Amino acid sequence: MADRLAWTDGQLHVGEALVTTQNGVSINDGPEKTDYQKGSIELTSHRILWKDKSAQVELTLSSVICCEKKDASIISKARLICTLSRSQTKRPGPFASSTHDEIQFEFRDGGCNEFFRLIQEELAKKRWSVQPAKPTTTMNAAMSDRSHRTGISGIENHLQHQLNVQHQSISGAFQDLNNLMQQAKDMVNISKTIANKIQEQRSDLTSDETIRFRSYLLSLGIDNPVTKESAGSQYHDTNGIMTLSDAFCRINRARGYELISPEDLLNAAVHMEQLNLPVRLRVLSSGIKSFELTNHNEEKDLKEITNQVESAKSMSADQLANLIGIPVIVARERLIAAETNGLLCRDDSIEGLRFYPNLF
Structure with a gap:
């Protein structure tokens, strides 16, 4: 319910006390992202204040029905979810309306647990009802100025805010990428340790099976769990x-x-x-x-395939594909290329296409 956010000058009111501050917090309208990303958030005895270089908004604690915390996962950061009431009069703010009954604060730089504990305490104390805060005259002037800020000046401020949001989003993306790369390195180290222990404890596990185990991580996108030195010819x-x-x-x-x-x-x-x-x-x-x-040797490859066919007396594309681990269509191409070079000959019968050593 982002429409409950109102413009503010960010100053504490008379009778209002600051509780805690946290940086790197983004605002979501329900599960939907807004333009207000990675700003600083303040919890007071009466309000939640959020600001960045181009905007300052507030949410009164009296409009908060309850709060819950959603822990971080692989694809998202920790979030504070505030369910809001619709009973109060709407004040001028960045959002005209909202279809959600909650507003989410995403803590990208940590601190969600402590903020959640403190806001629970403030909601229980209800200090805003015991000692109502009074806005200063400075705030009233700022609110009036912001509500009437239109024209070219308003457009310039909006464009500047969009640039700030894009810069913060790009910075956050690179930070997430660095964290993911660090986690990937940890997983690589774990995979190496597990593979070594498996090979030590089970003598019937071959090195090929160990290499295959590490290759599974490569298929998941883990950075370089299989090296040419460790895998050899199976790299x-x-x-x-x-x-x-x-x-x-x-x-x-x-x-x-x-x-x-x-x-x-x-x-x-x-x-x-x-x-x-x-x-x-x-x-x-x-x-x-x-x-x-690029260093693939076509002549050497065809000779090896010819040797495989000679050893087996005859061979189909399916058999060659299973033997050397290539797609069937590529195996067929290799056999036909060997035939074209006079190394093999074919027998195309009702049983299928088979290739034999060329004895002529």
Whole structure:
């Protein structure tokens, strides 16, 4: 119920006492964000005061029916939720109306628990009814000036406030990102400790299984839990090539909420080789687009596939895909490429397409 907020000059009234102050607090109209982000909040014996560089608002404690605290989670900060009454006369403020019956104060820099304890005490004491506070003449003049502030001056102030809000939002986003990166590093250390203990206590657990366990964290977007040194030849688990569709799924799964579109991935892929990146875009003969390591040796790869087919006497694309861990469509492309180079020959029957060593 953000429409219960009223303009104020931020000064204490006669008979009013300051209780506590906290920085980095944002105002939400119910669950919806407002433009009033990361300001300072003050609790007095009569009001809640909030201000930043461009605005100062107040909420009288007499309009608060009750308060509850919502603890922080992975995706949100701790919040103080105040349920408000609609019985009092509305005063001039930043919001003309609201569809919610509560206003939320989001504590981005901590301090919610202490503020919640103190406001519970003030709501129980009801000092505003025992000793009513009287606004000073300075406040009355400021209220009058703000309520009549229109025209070019009002537009300039609004634009300046929007710039401040954007700056605070960007700063908060980078702060959240830094916190997430720190938590990711902790999770990496935990994963390494768990993997080492598992391998020490269970001799039947192979190093490949340990590497696979660490790779699960990589698929969740954890920064570098698998290194080339620790994983060896299994560092590139798709044999140096991956279709764009597989890459798209893995990237978005790692990003979580900040997803990319297929067009974003394709536009990035076409510039990789120009930027001398270790991965490049390759279009297979079937038209399928894929990522491929720039140091990928095509001749060596075809010889290895030919050796696999010779060892098994014959092989289908499905079998090759399961054997070396690549998509079936890529395995089919590899077998056809080996056939084109005279290394393999095919048998296309009702049982499907199979490839055999070329003995001629």
